[in-house]
Amino acid sequence: AIQMTQSPSSLSASVGDRVTITCRASQGIRNDLGWYQQKPGKAPKLLIYAASSLQSGVPSRFSGSGSGTDFTLTISSLQPEDFATYYCLQDYNYPVTFGGGTKVEIK
């Protein structure tokens, strides 16, 4: 199975900060990667698909980039509602695998 390694596992940031989360695949996965946001007690929410395509309704401060093995989720200006845990997901092959998650906390 393809391993997805996210870093950092947690971070503290302030409102207005630029935040970058990375995800590294154990082998090349083209751009078969998505990003999800999850708040406590809630189901995950799709943010980005195909590495860089913004899901409908998601604010433009979220962006994704990367291809092959290295990917990035960027929040250009962190808002109070963005404090959550973020997961990457690869669907290059089965089994589909998630990264371990990055918890974004208030500084």
Add this chain to the structure above:
Amino acid sequence: EVQLVESGGGLVQPGGSLRLSCAASGFTFSSYWMNWVRQAPGKGLEWVANIKQDGSEKYYVDSVKGRFTISRDNAKNSLYLQMNSLRAEDTAVYYCARDWGYCSSTSCYTCLDYWGQGTLVTVSS
């Protein structure tokens, strides 16, 4: 409005069985791949299984192969997960999720755009 509502979770002893259901509404259920994703308490997300629109293809994570079976009934707009030989490590909230299935000119992508609220499965004696 798209809705996914899971049911069937509960407390079960190790080695026992449970059948989860996911009732779908607000969209043409038979047109979408469907998935099960789970989350152990305080842990990350784990994809469990998915099933093609007509049920002809099914895929599983290795840890549940031979024990779990995903199925669907398009006439009833319902997704199922039959879980047998349950283990303590299967304890989790189980979510069903719709795969929007975006396809470019070169590839198709898993896009889990709608999720249910989850149902808790606890495996314990």
